[in-house]
Amino acid sequence: METWEVQLAGLFKERNNPKRIGVTAAVIIDPLPNLKIGLGDEIILDMDQLIVANRIYQLSLKAGDEVVLVPATSEQQFYVIDKVGA
DSSP: OOOHHHHHHHHHHHHHSOOOOOSEEEEEEEOTTSOEEEETTTEEEOTTTEEEOHHHHHSOOOTTOEEEEEEOTTSSSEEEEEETTO
16 A cells, blocks of 8 residues: 555646647547537537638538547647548
C-alpha cells in the first residue's frame, strides 16, 4: 500500500502533466449545416465546439466521411481543416 505522500505526489504529477490531444481524424455524424463529428466512441462535437475552415464548406461531406481535426489550446474547441482522403 502506498503512503499518503506517494499518492499525493501522484495526484500532483497527473494534474501538472495532462495528456494532450494532437491532430486526429474524426467521423462525420451529421453533415453541414448542423455539423456533428464523432471523436472516438464517446465524444460528439457540434458546431459550438467546432471552428470550420472555409474549404470544408466547399466539400460535399456526408455521414461516415472522415475529417482532420486540430485541437485548440484549450482542447475545448477543434479546428476542422480538411477531409481525409479528399
